[in-house]
Amino acid sequence: MFAALLLAAQAATSPAPACDATGTCSARLTGDELLATAEKLVLAREFDAARPLIAALEQVPGKQMERHFLAGYVAIETGAVKEAITEFRAALAIDPSQTRVRLELARALLMDGDKSAADHHFRLASQDKNLPPEIAATVRSTRGIIRDQRIWNFRFDFGLAPDTNINNATSAEQVDLLVSPNNRVPFALNDDAKPRSGLGLTGSFSGGLRLKQDAKLAWLIDGDGQFTHYEEDDFDDYMLQLAAGPEWKLSAKTAVTAQLVGLQRWFGGKTAQQQIGVKTGLTTFLDQGQRLGFQLDARRTESGFGTSYDGWQYGAYGTYERVVAKTMIASASGFVRRESLRSESLSNSEFGVNLGIGGELPHGINAGLSGGISLARYDAPITLFSDSDRRDTRISARAYLGSRAIRVLGFSPSVTYSYTHIGSNYAFYDSDRHRFRFALARYF
Numbered sequence: 001m002f003a004a005l006l007l008a009a010q011a012a013t014s015p016a017p018a019c020d021a022t023g024t025c026s027a028r029l030t031g032d033e034l035l036a037t038a039e040k041l042v043l044a045r046e047f048d049a050a051r052p053l054i055a056a057l058e059q060v061p062g063k064q065m066e067r068h069f070l071a072g073y074v075a076i077e078t079g080a081v082k083e084a085i086t087e088f089r090a091a092l093a094i095d096p097s098q099t100r101v102r103l104e105l106a107r108a109l110l111m112d113g114d115k116s117a118a119d120h121h122f123r124l125a126s127q128d129k130n131l132p133p134e135i136a137a138t139v140r141s142t143r144g145i146i147r148d149q150r151i152w153n154f155r156f157d158f159g160l161a162p163d164t165n166i167n168n169a170t171s172a173e174q175v176d177l178l179v180s181p182n183n184r185v186p187f188a189l190n191d192d193a194k195p196r197s198g199l200g201l202t203g204s205f206s207g208g209l210r211l212k213q214d215a216k217l218a219w220l221i222d223g224d225g226q227f228t229h230y231e232e233d234d235f236d237d238y239m240l241q242l243a244a245g246p247e248w249k250l251s252a253k254t255a256v257t258a259q260l261v262g263l264q265r266w267f268g269g270k271t272a273q274q275q276i277g278v279k280t281g282l283t284t285f286l287d288q289g290q291r292l293g294f295q296l297d298a299r300r301t302e303s304g305f306g307t308s309y310d311g312w313q314y315g316a317y318g319t320y321e322r323v324v325a326k327t328m329i330a331s332a333s334g335f336v337r338r339e340s341l342r343s344e345s346l347s348n349s350e351f352g353v354n355l356g357i358g359g360e361l362p363h364g365i366n367a368g369l370s371g372g373i374s375l376a377r378y379d380a381p382i383t384l385f386s387d388s389d390r391r392d393t394r395i396s397a398r399a400y401l402g403s404r405a406i407r408v409l410g411f412s413p414s415v416t417y418s419y420t421h422i423g424s425n426y427a428f429y430d431s432d433r434h435r436f437r438f439a440l441a442r443y444f
Helices: 031-043 047-059 064-077 081-094 099-111 115-126 133-149
Strands: 152-163 174-180 183-188 198-212 217-229 237-249 254-267 270-285 291-302 311-324 328-341 348-361 365-378 391-403 412-424 431-443
Touching: 031 047, 031 064, 047 064, 064 081, 064 099, 081 099, 099 115, 099 133, 115 133, 115 311, 217 254, 254 291, 348 391
Parallel strands: none
Antiparallel strands: 152 198, 152 431, 174 183, 198 217, 217 237, 237 254, 254 270, 270 291, 291 311, 311 328, 328 348, 348 365, 365 391, 391 412, 412 431
16 A cells, blocks of 8 residues: 555665676675665565565664564565564664654554554654655545444553552641631641552553444444552542443544443442433544544532532533654643532532643653643632632643553553642642552553
8 A cells, every 4th residue: 555655765776796606696785785685676576585685684783674664564565464563663663753664554553453553653644744645645545444444442451559649638737727707726637637658459441332323323332440449448449431322424534422421430439429411522633643622521420428519510621632743642632620519619610721742752662741730619618617719729740651562461561650739728628649550551
């Protein structure tokens, strides 16, 4: 499909061999000449003759990306698709900016049935402004076909999570209580109200089914969940969410969804949230790896921690993504959320923004950084603490590092650091939390 792009470079003419009296001929090649000769043989589809020259490139400094690429191209053209995937990944681990290698990796992944990974690499390649128009059009068409034919996806991970604040406790040493108007009395907090650190066993999964009914309509079933289990099970945190509903294709690039959604969350063995509602979304794919998404969400919520937490939650979200620097995806999102609960002092409105960037680095490394800030305003004061309405500023940051080059029984290792901070005009709600997550993940 993309072979014309990948091997379009002109192959150099190899030097004439020197022959002795017995008719034995030999030629001394520089690294550049060896590479040019191997390229010439591959272009002529003389793969058997090219293989020893490609293998010899292993001894040539500075030519390892080209060696892996040529080996991968020979492998895919001779039907060894998995070998080709390995070689193309090795080439990109050396230089992730190589669009032509990424296109061939996407082609190999598509041939191997890994449509989700293929679409990811086609998306990264599509932002290259130097792509010939016919190749760019083929990439767009292929991505549309992949999205239309997608049936299912699934990923899960598990690992360990050291945490400095497993009970989400305040960082304050004491709080002022309003015992009467204009009369505040400081109270020291006991140990039960202070942060506890712990090591959790953690895991998560997400997956979905897409059942196509006709050219315009499909049915979606999505699910995700996560858990963290501690030695002190009073702080165990489990969540499960399911959504189902139709997807309508408005065009080759734009789709609208409407789903019923249900969520169950347990904290310390008790129902913290039980939700049911609807969510709608619109996603459109723009040129050069850009994507826009919008979502509206409305849910009825109930809690086992008291009827004060019962009520409705509403949300509106918008996200913009684009490929940058050939190998990274940058995103910017904004949201507005509203909780209308039975208790006015717990009801609140929140709005915020998030920025992130992540993608591939040399040596087979995946990395990402993200951060966000939001402001929450509550409808009424908690008179135990103040006669003023509560106001929170919430800050979050996340750093991720993973390896594609390492596999443990098909799982990829990663480490994630996350930080959350809440600054409130009520000292009792000030908090800081640092968390690491060492995990092994597998994608299907």
